[in-house]
Amino acid sequence: MGYMVDGVYHAGEDVTQTLSSGEWQRTKSSVRHWITPGGIAGPTGISGFAAETGRYHLYVAWNCPWAHRTLLTRALKGLTSVLSVSVARPNRNEQGWIFNLEGEFSDPHLGISAVHEVYSRDADPYTGRLTVPVLWDKKQQRIVNNESADIVRMLNRAFVDIAPSDHDLYPAPLHKDIDAWNELIYRAINNGVYRAGFASTQEAYEKGAREVFDALDRIDEHLAENRFLCGDVFTEADLRLFPTLARFDVAYHYAFRCNLRRLSDYRNLWPYARDIFQMDGVAETVRFDIYKQGYFSKSEKRNPLGIIPIGPDIDWSTPHGRA
Numbered sequence: 138m139g140y141m142v143d144g145v146y147h148a149g150e151d152v153t154q155t156l157s158s159g160e161w162q163r164t165k166s167s168v169r170h171w172i173t174p175g176g177i178a179g180p181t182g183i184s185g186f187a188a189e190t191g192r193y194h195l196y197v198a199w200n201c202p203w204a205h206r207t208l209l210t211r212a213l214k215g216l217t218s219v220l221s222v223s224v225a226r227p228n229r230n231e232q233g234w235i236f237n238l239e240g241e242f243s244d245p246h247l248g249i250s251a252v253h254e255v256y257s258r259d260a261d262p263y264t265g266r267l268t269v270p271v272l273w274d275k276k277q278q279r280i281v282n283n284e285s286a287d288i289v290r291m292l293n294r295a296f297v298d299i300a301p302s303d304h305d306l307y308p309a310p311l312h313k314d315i316d317a318w319n320e321l322i323y324r325a326i327n328n329g330v331y332r333a334g335f336a337s338t339q340e341a342y343e344k345g346a347r348e349v350f351d352a353l354d355r356i357d358e359h360l361a362e363n364r365f366l367c368g369d370v371f372t373e374a375d376l377r378l379f380p381t382l383a384r385f386d387v388a389y390h391y392a393f394r395c396n397l398r399r400l401s402d403y404r405n406l407w408p409y410a411r412d413i414f415q416m417d418g419v420a421e422t423v424r425f426d427i428y429k430q431g432y433f434s435k436s437e438k439r440n441p442l443g444i445i446p447i448g449p450d451i452d453w454s455t456p457h458g459r460a
């Protein structure tokens with residue numbers, strides 16, 4: 138899939154992600170600048186990334202759940218005409234995430250053929266994995282940030298003067314609550330499904346998969362009394378849970394062996410997920426067909442024949458009945 142050392146691209150698999158115990162570990166993102174209203178420095182990185190319409194470009198893939206967070210924020214904060222996007226093809230190859238020359242999976246901005254070319258154009262020589270999402274500054278020709286959690290948080294605030302929104306995803310009185318949910322959701326669910334799906338021993342798989350369902354069961358119970366995770370308002374915590382739920386029955390249930398229960402078996406989580414899906418702009422960020430193409434792509438370890446299942450057939454548009 139490729140990785141980069143000091144700005145030089147190396148094709149092939151970076152093997153640093155599997156521990157000797159067979160557990161799979163996610164590597165940390167490494168470019169952490171922030172777009173801010175006046176261009177002052179954010180919590181990490183340097184200054185100079187002022188919020189401006191049309192200045193920034195987001196590289197994503199429909200099937201990547203981390204990229205999905207950023208697409209959701211862009212949609213819910215009314216930033217679709219402020220922040221442009223290029224979507225890579227759902228199947229990675231030895232070049233990693235790639236683009237077609239034209240059409241849905243092309244890059245109208247830089248006209249590149251692979252995401253690693255964004256990284257090699259960065260003003261600072263990059264070292265690390267070549268992941269999406271990655272946020273690019275057209276003006277300075279450099280990467281702003283490639284950590285989805287940061288991108289979500291900066292998009293919530295950075296463009297308030299340009300695209301006013303009354304939907305604060307991270308309101309101050311809820312910081313503690315949101316942070317606690319985020320911690321659980323990231324560890325046990327967002328990343329938990331990957332620890333189950335990418336485990337290379339029975340023990341590591343069972344540990345990951347059990348943790349996924351323990352957390353989902355706990356959240357299902359909580360949602361019996363609460364419309365959203367932090368009560369009546371939709372927050373960043375819900376936004377970070379949703380990408381995993383959207384992929385659950387079409388991908389993780391089967392491809393990652395997270396099959397103790399389906400999302401659609403849950404009494405509260407399933408209507409909750411539909412409640413979010415039916416919010417303005419959210420359905421446009423969801424591509425079930427592409428999730429299947431991505432998660433069931435040909436892989437020696439996980440799906441050697443590359444056969445994509447025909448189902449499941451699930452209706453996300455049925456009324457959710459939550460208020």
Ligand SMILES: N[C@@H](CCC(=O)N[C@@H](CS)C(=O)NCC(=O)O)C(=O)O
Nearest residue numbers: 138166201203266268269283284285
């Ligand atoms: N910490 C990153 C992780 C992003 C990530 O792992 N993206 C995956 C796709 S779902 C990727 O691009 N992987 C390519 C690779 O690791 O080579 C974030 O949340 O933004």
